[in-house]
Amino acid sequence: MSDDLQVLDSGTVTTPKGFVAGAAHAGIRYNPNKYDLGLLYSEAPCAAAAVYTSNRVQAAPLLITRQHLADGRAQAVIANSGCANAATGARGLEDARQMARLAGRRLGVAAEDVVVASTGVIGTFLPMEKIALSVERIGLSAEGGRDFALAIMTTDTLPKHLAVRFGPYSLGGAAKGAGMIHPNMATMLCFLTTDAPVAQPYLQETLREAVDASFNLIDVDSDTSTNDMVVVLANGMGGGESIDHGHPLAGAFREAMLLACQSLAKAMVFDAEGASRLIEMVVEGAASLADARRAAREVVRSLGVKTAVKGADPNWGRVVAALGNSGCELALDRLTLWLLDGEGEDLCLFHLGAPHPFDEARARALLRQREVRFRAHLGLGDASAAAWGSDLTEDYVRLNSLYTT
Amino acid sequence: MSDDLQVLDSGTVTTPKGFVAGAAHAGIRYNPNKYDLGLLYSEAPCAAAAVYTSNRVQAAPLLITRQHLADGRAQAVIANSGCANAATGARGLEDARQMARLAGRRLGVAAEDVVVASTGVIGTFLPMEKIALSVERIGLSAEGGRDFALAIMTTDTLPKHLAVRFGPYSLGGAAKGAGMIHPNMATMLCFLTTDAPVAQPYLQETLREAVDASFNLIDVDSDTSTNDMVVVLANGMGGGESIDHGHPLAGAFREAMLLACQSLAKAMVFDAEGASRLIEMVVEGAASLADARRAAREVVRSLGVKTAVKGADPNWGRVVAALGNSGCELALDRLTLWLLDGEGEDLCLFHLGAPHPFDEARARALLRQREVRFRAHLGLGDASAAAWGSDLTEDYVRLNSLYTT
Numbered sequence: 097m098s099d100d101l102q103v104l105d106s107g108t109v110t111t112p113k114g115f116v117a118g119a120a121h122a123g124i125r126y127n128p129n130k131y132d133l134g135l136l137y138s139e140a141p142c143a144a145a146a147v148y149t150s151n152r153v154q155a156a157p158l159l160i161t162r163q164h165l166a167d168g169r170a171q172a173v174i175a176n177s178g179c180a181n182a183a184t185g186a187r188g189l190e191d192a193r194q195m196a197r198l199a200g201r202r203l204g205v206a207a208e209d210v211v212v213a214s215t216g217v218i219g220t221f222l223p224m225e226k227i228a229l230s231v232e233r234i235g236l237s238a239e240g241g242r243d244f245a246l247a248i249m250t251t252d253t254l255p256k257h258l259a260v261r262f263g264p265y266s267l268g269g270a271a272k273g274a275g276m277i278h279p280n281m282a283t284m285l286c287f288l289t290t291d292a293p294v295a296q297p298y299l300q301e302t303l304r305e306a307v308d309a310s311f312n313l314i315d316v317d318s319d320t321s322t323n324d325m326v327v328v329l330a331n332g333m334g335g336g337e338s339i340d341h342g343h344p345l346a347g348a349f350r351e352a353m354l355l356a357c358q359s360l361a362k363a364m365v366f367d368a369e370g371a372s373r374l375i376e377m378v379v380e381g382a383a384s385l386a387d388a389r390r391a392a393r394e395v396v397r398s399l400g401v402k403t404a405v406k407g408a409d410p411n412w413g414r415v416v417a418a419l420g421n422s423g424c425e426l427a428l429d430r431l432t433l434w435l436l437d438g439e440g441e442d443l444c445l446f447h448l449g450a451p452h453p454f455d456e457a458r459a460r461a462l463l464r465q466r467e468v469r470f471r472a473h474l475g476l477g478d479a480s481a482a483a484w485g486s487d488l489t490e491d492y493v494r495l496n497s498l499y500t501t
Numbered sequence: 502m503s504d505d506l507q508v509l510d511s512g513t514v515t516t517p518k519g520f521v522a523g524a525a526h527a528g529i530r531y532n533p534n535k536y537d538l539g540l541l542y543s544e545a546p547c548a549a550a551a552v553y554t555s556n557r558v559q560a561a562p563l564l565i566t567r568q569h570l571a572d573g574r575a576q577a578v579i580a581n582s583g584c585a586n587a588a589t590g591a592r593g594l595e596d597a598r599q600m601a602r603l604a605g606r607r608l609g610v611a612a613e614d615v616v617v618a619s620t621g622v623i624g625t626f627l628p629m630e631k632i633a634l635s636v637e638r639i640g641l642s643a644e645g646g647r648d649f650a651l652a653i654m655t656t657d658t659l660p661k662h663l664a665v666r667f668g669p670y671s672l673g674g675a676a677k678g679a680g681m682i683h684p685n686m687a688t689m690l691c692f693l694t695t696d697a698p699v700a701q702p703y704l705q706e707t708l709r710e711a712v713d714a715s716f717n718l719i720d721v722d723s724d725t726s727t728n729d730m731v732v733v734l735a736n737g738m739g740g741g742e743s744i745d746h747g748h749p750l751a752g753a754f755r756e757a758m759l760l761a762c763q764s765l766a767k768a769m770v771f772d773a774e775g776a777s778r779l780i781e782m783v784v785e786g787a788a789s790l791a792d793a794r795r796a797a798r799e800v801v802r803s804l805g806v807k808t809a810v811k812g813a814d815p816n817w818g819r820v821v822a823a824l825g826n827s828g829c830e831l832a833l834d835r836l837t838l839w840l841l842d843g844e845g846e847d848l849c850l851f852h853l854g855a856p857h858p859f860d861e862a863r864a865r866a867l868l869r870q871r872e873v874r875f876r877a878h879l880g881l882g883d884a885s886a887a888a889w890g891s892d893l894t895e896d897y898v899r900l901n902s903l904y905t906t
Contacts, residue, residue, distance in 0.1 A: 150826075151822060151825040151826050152824075152825040152826075152827075152828070152829075152830075152831045153821055153822055153824065153825025153826075153831065153833055154825075180818075182818065182822075183818055183821050183833065183851065183854075183855075183856065184855065184856065185834070185854045185855035185856075186855075187855075217818065218816075218818025218819070218821065218822060219817065219818040219821070219851070219856045220856070321822060322821075322822050322825060399901070400901065403897075403898055403901035403902040404901070404902065406898065406902040407901075407902030409902065411623075412624060413585075413587065413588055413622065413623025413624040414623070416558055416587075416588050416623065416624070416727075417556060417558055417587075417623060417726060417727050419557075419558065420556040420557040420558025420559075420727060421555075421556045421557075421558075422557075423557070424557070425557075426557045426558065428558055428588065428590075429590070446588065446624070449588075449590045449591075450588075450589065450590030450591075450592075451588065451589065451590075451624045451625070488898055489898060490895040490898045490899065492804075492808075492898070493808055493811065493893055493894060493895045493897070493898060494895065496804070496805065496808035496809070496812075497808040497809065497811040497812025497814065
């Protein structure tokens with residue numbers, strides 16, 4: 097990571113110049129103390145890029161946002177929690193369009209320049225009258241970024257936001273996601289803003305790359321929602337030449353994007369439903385990057401690994417079985433596996449195809465840490481990747497088996 | 502299903518003529534009241550076929566069995582629980598070979614005609630002296646099929662066995678598997694026997710087909726073990742012409758194989774770790790058989806669906822999201838979803854792309870049954886498939902997070 101990057105934990109989507117935001121309790125969710133509707137606005141039109149869920153069932157707001165971003169431009173975001181507006185047919189599509197119109201009217205921008213996002217219960221309709229009333233009374237300010245992050249939370253226990261400074265610019269982010277969430281919520285949303293001027297194709301390329309190395313490498317429960325969306329808006333209000341391939345800050349922008357996405361992705365895993373620990377799996381020596389990612393992700397997805405880590409059980413066989421289950425190229429006699437202690441005194445569990453004697457008490461102590469790290473070397477090539485997952489606890493089951501109504 | 506098939510719930514692998522079996526407590530597992538070593542022997546040499554785990558980490562017994570079955574012949578099986586002999590390097594391979602030699606010597610058959618199977622903890626070595634002593638004292642009889650089924654159990658709470666009569670022949674089966682099992686066990690084993698004479702290529706073809714429509718369509722925790730193995734032995738002792746394509750009983754044999762595999766597969770799901778309910782997902786109207794199976798399996802794999810069913814929560818959105826997540830061809834406006842009541846009074850939850858009003862109390866009552874059945878019609882083609890999964894409970898987490906040692 098470049099030394100030029102500076103992370104601001106208290107930063108938000110309104111840290112970059114020219115962005116304002118705000119939130120309200122519209123009554124989509126029952127709890128009157130919880131914001132459930134957020135607005136984000138840029139004083140200047142923005143280059144915009146997005147990455148959407150791979151689920152073939154795509155929620156209405158996602159379909160509308162895709163239309164609105166077809167020209168690579170946007171100027172505002174309206175987002176709600178409490179209702180996913182997914183599997184809601186023609187009425188749902190009209191509701192999503194109406195949300196964009198309401199936000200556009202309130203902010204003085206075309207509805208086509210508004211990004212619409214929803215998260216919450218699948219198969220229920222949005223209370224459009226409540227939303228119409230609330231959009232009018234949301235106050236927008238440069239301090240509103242945290243309220244925006246609060247508005248998109250569902251079972252998240254903490255708002256997730258940050259900003260990264262690179263050169264004269266900054267990149268802000270807000271995200272939500274804590275697994276497939278009670279009741280019936282299943283969404284990962286992330287909004288990024290920057291005052292850097294960025295060429296739209298480069299913005300899209302950089303976002304795709306950062307998402308592949310962050311949100312696509314985390315796992316809470318293997319379920320990909322109907323509403324997942326990561327959007328970035330670049331308003332150029334920091335001035336200067338447009339960032340593109342070859343620009344002196346192109347690399348710094350890429351790194352800032354990756355850092356923001358990985359930090360927000362890990363924050364989701366830390367806050368995963370019922371989770372007690374974060375599992376990091378580093379795979380090295382893989383035959384290809386795709387293999388390294390597949391292998392790392394399968395380990396953090398495995399329920400066997402998740403439950404072993406929950407119990408601080410040094411069941412390394414489950415990690416080996418998950419690597420084998422990933423479909424990556426693998427030769428057991430070249431595989432070595434360690435449990436990391438973060439201070440260079442790593443514990444070798446399996447060495448070139450055979451069990452390796454280790455101190456079980458020390459292994460258990462390492463497995464009781466808040467972050468549990470495994471490293472595997474496949475001995476086949478030069479590719480490496482990391483993935484992050486939550487452990488699986490009784491609380492996850494409890495949270496997810498509560499009634500919808 | 503043909504009327505000619507007769508299922509014997511009390512049948513076992515020794516129901517077909519010429520098969521004998523037995524078991525012992527060798528001391529691989531601690532509990533002295535639990536058999537942990539089983540032998541199965543056919544009085545005549547058998548045509549043999551097998552299907553193995555797709556996990557790239559394959560346990561030693563599986564590698565040795567693969568070698569022994571290369572000629573499509575076998576005459577005996579030795580199987581243990583308590584130790585998977587997986588990820589055990591060169592020593593593990595030699596131990597698996599030695600198990601075959603011990604069984605061969607005891608039974609008077611070549612070691613190469615012995616199938617070796619193990620299930621239990623990954624990464625530990627077999628206590629070969631205990632096994633050598635116990636092989637000698639296992640008594641074999643035509644009533645030993647149930648003991649054999651008991652010997653391969655790990656956290657299974659019930660032995661799983663049956664026999665199917667077709668024409669003058671019978672097909673017997675024993676299986677084990679209850680998920681990824683405490684502590685660190687992760688194996689599905691199934692042994693089938695028949696006194697029908699069956700051409701080896703036809704035997705392999707029929708087994709593959711039956712496995713694809715049964716064991717490959719169940720899900721407890723999405724983890725595919727290093728030791729999974731389904732083996733069928735056909736000794737021909739029932740006499741008659743060899744069964745092959747075109748034989749009058751070819752179809753009946755296929756059906757018997759499918760019935761046996763599906764019954765044993767469902768028995769595994771019913772007995773899954775911590776499970777309180779069986780979830781059956783029927784997908785109809787799919788564009789292809791592969792799509793139908795993928796879709797059905799993804800629904801029973803989804804932790805969202807598993808936890809909703811556990812809570813008897815009519816969260817149909819999770820089923821729709823899982824269908825979308827399966828990667829099958831899908832058009833939401835052609836999709837209809839029902840909760841089945843088994844008496845033709847099915848409850849429609851989602852109709853051609855939009856939520857369908859339903860009686861929630863009735864939905865909850867249906868979700869509280871021991872078998873919960875969903876049916877989806879994709880409206881795209883003629884292909885259909887069913888898959889079976891367990892629900893996910895706090896007990897699953899508890900069982901799987903206990904210490905290995």
